[in-house]
Amino acid sequence: MAEAVTNEGIVAKVKAFLATIPHNKITLRDLLNYPKTPVNNFIALLTVLFLAFFVIGVGNYLIHGHEAYGVTREHPWGLLIAVYIFFVVSSTGLCIVGSLGDVFGFKDYEVISKRAIFGSIVTILSGFAVIAFEIGHPIRMMIWNVLTPGLRSAIWWMGTLYGLYLTFMIIEFVFLLKHDMRRAKIFGLIGLLVGLAAHSNLGGVFGFLNTRLISQGVFYPTYFILTAFITGIYLAFIMMGFRYRLKFPDNIRKMLVGLAKIQGLLLAILMFFETWKMMTAIYGGVPGRSDVAEHILTTWPFWAEVLLGMLIPFLIILKSKGQNVTGMFWGSLIGMVGIFFMRYDLVHDTQLKPLQMMKVREYQLPPEWVHYAPSATEIMISLGGLGICILLYYIGTKLFNLDADTEH
Amino acid sequence: MARYGMALDYKNCINCKACEVACKEENGVLLGADKHRIWVGVNEIEGVWPNLSISSSSFLPSQCQQCDNAPCEEVCPTHATYYDENGVVRVDSDKCILCSYCMNACPYDARYVDDRTVTVDKCTFCSDTRLARGLTTTACQNTCPTKVRTFGDLDDPESEISILLKTRDHFSLKANLGTEPKLFYLT
Structure with a gap:
């Protein structure tokens, strides 16, 4: 009885907190009530279509199982891994x-903080929705990740x-909504540091692959942070x-011009990095790195x-000079x-080179490059992820005031 | 406890694939092009007839190299991949989440997905079949007509494999990666 009272107390406190x-x-009618312009109708139709794709793909x-995907023994990571990375x-x-605004x-840049943090929540949720159908046993993962953690595994740290x-992003967002800027800053900073650590670990998932010379090394853990900022x-x-x-x-134009100038610098750095990555990969003709890099240069993606x-x-x-913000949209x-x-490319190119270079079956040519084509199911789940992202973001715009508070 | 390894006198291999059949039979490996624990790699004869290089034609039996420093074990997020008491790299299918990281990390392409358990599987040196029944041979070794394979305890200085490794030159595959394989190719 006492426990029930306590539980009720906790529930009441949570409800009271949520009410603050x-x-x-909003109701469903509010969600359907949007300006019926051709563009809006098109996006709404596309979102519904993508969500239907998601349901069909997941079904x-x-x-x-994985038979519905285009992944193989030689190419075990496919489109869904790429889309997960895209979202995270x-x-x-x-x-x-x-x-930029709230923490630094x-x-x-304060005018975009709330919207961007909400965007970061919906994009990672969309990423999780996609990866849940790539990992073979997601429930088992949650259990054994805790009971027998593989601390030397970049995937464990990343996840x-x-x-x-x-968690920190949600807390920061709540404090932003409540206009408690001091707490938002604290949780924002912690969330940012944890996010950067998680993200560089995602680069580490590829960087630690000693047998995949094209990906192995320091490049991806750092490049991931740079490309995240650009994204x-x-x-x-x-x-x-x-x-x-x-x-x-x-004020928005001023912020966007600032962002465009930062973007120009970041893109210049990225192109500089990419150029040197390809040059160092090709130089010297190291097998497994040079040949892969040369092959990548001949691929349209x-x-x-x-x-x-x-x-x-x-x-x-x-x-x-960064002034054309409409052009930059x-x-x-x-x-x-x-x-x-x-x-x-990151996912596919990592797996381009076969690890076993001799033929193992009759009527087979020696392996050259590993081929992969995403299946319809993978494409549907991926588009579904985009649908989930758009839907959650749209609900957020109705449910919360994502514009900067007037006191700013 | 032992530290099992295998020496392969690979130049004796005639590519009869009896080892592949025996492995599938013993360990219940499903049929299918990408479902194999062991395989024989083939180098075709090079050159244009009649100038063919007979010596270029060779067979290289291969499988999980049972590394002492296995990348697949290192990257596993749930410790589903582990070393058993005999130093054999094994997969606990109850813990495997099928993230496929091990398949990407293994330098020898030695892992595949078992469609029955929907988890990653690999050669176990017949640990849960023949060794569990008290036998001291693996299916592939037992069936090989040209005696390519010698299986045994590397820690026992009197074992056949230890003597072979002391008396014959040998190499390991992709030794530069530091994986310390326990499969040795005799030259």
């Missing part, structure tokens, strides 16, 4: 952008730290572009990554397509 979080009361996976990189990036105190990161800025432009329908008030993810947005910024949409290819 500023939010709008197919639950029936057929987006999350870390938005966390960095959101921290750059006043111009655990991302779990903590999500965060692209998403900041996209979110603000939709929020203000490309008619930006002065690599050039999609370079053109869409780096060059086009960089040229847009360069041409207007479109540049950011293009950039995000490039970022997707960046993640896909």
Whole structure:
């Protein structure tokens, strides 16, 4: 009886606390009540379609397991891993952008903090929704990750730290909503540090693969942080572009011009890093590294990554010295397509070189490059992840005030 | 407790694939192109007829190298991959979450997905079959018609494998990676 009373007390306290979080009361009718412009209708239709894809894809996976995917013994990581990375990189990036104002105190960027932190929550949740159907036994993972943790495994650190990161992001967001800036700053800083640690560990998952020379080493753990920041800025432009329908008030324009200039610098650094990565990989003709790098240069996804993810947005910024924020909205949409290819390439290129170079079956040629094509199920779950992300973000815009508070 | 290893007099291999069949039979490995614990790699004859390089044609039997410093064990987030009391790298299928990190980390492509347990599996030196029944041979070794394989305790100086490794030159695959394999190829 006493326990029941205590439990009731806790429930009451939680309810009381939740009631103090500023939010709008919404119904399904509110969600369906949006300006019926062609663009809005198109996005709404696309979101519903993607969510339907998710249901079909997951259903197919639950029936057929990994047989429904294009992954093989030689290429065990496929599109869903790339999409998971795409979402968690987006999350870390938005966390960095959101921290500029609230944690580091750059006043111009406070106008995006709440929106960016909320974006970081929905993107990581979308990533988790996708990875749940790539990991063969997600429930078992939660049990044995705790009972027998593999502390030398980058996947263990990455997963655990991302779990903590999500918790801190939610706490920071709540304090931002309550306009408790001091606590938001504390949890924002902790969340940012944990997020950066988690994210570099994700790079470490690839960097620790001693047998995959094209990925092994320090490059990915650091590159992941750089590309996260770049992704965060692209998403900041996209979110603000939709929020203000490309008619930006002065304070938002000022913030976006600042972000565009930072983006220009970051893209220049990224292109510099990539160039040296490819040159050092090719130089000397080391088998397993040089041949893979040369092969990558002949694949179209690599050039999609370079053109869409780096060059086009960089040229847009360069041409207007960062002033063309509307151009950068479109540049950011293009950039995000490039970022997707960046993640896909990262996963696929790591597994390009067969580890067993002799033929093992009759009527088979010796292995050359490992081929992989995503299955329809993988594509549907991936698009479903995007649908979940858009839906959660849209609900968030209705449920919370994601604009900067007027006192700012 | 032993520290099991295997020496392969690989130049004696005739690629009859009896070892693959015996392994599948003994360990209940499912059929399928990507479901194999052991395999024989083939180097085709090089050159254009009649100038063929007979010596270029060779067979290289391979499997899990039972590394002392196994990358697959190191990357496993749940300790599903572990060393048993005989130094054999094993997978606890109850703990395996099928993240496939081990499949990517293994330099020898020695792991595959067992569709019955939906977890990663690999060669276990017949630990849960023949060794568990008290036998001291593996299925692949027992069936080999040209006696390519010698299986035994590396810690026992009197064992056949220890004597072979003392008296014959040998090499390990991808030794530069520091994985310290317990499969030795006799030259």
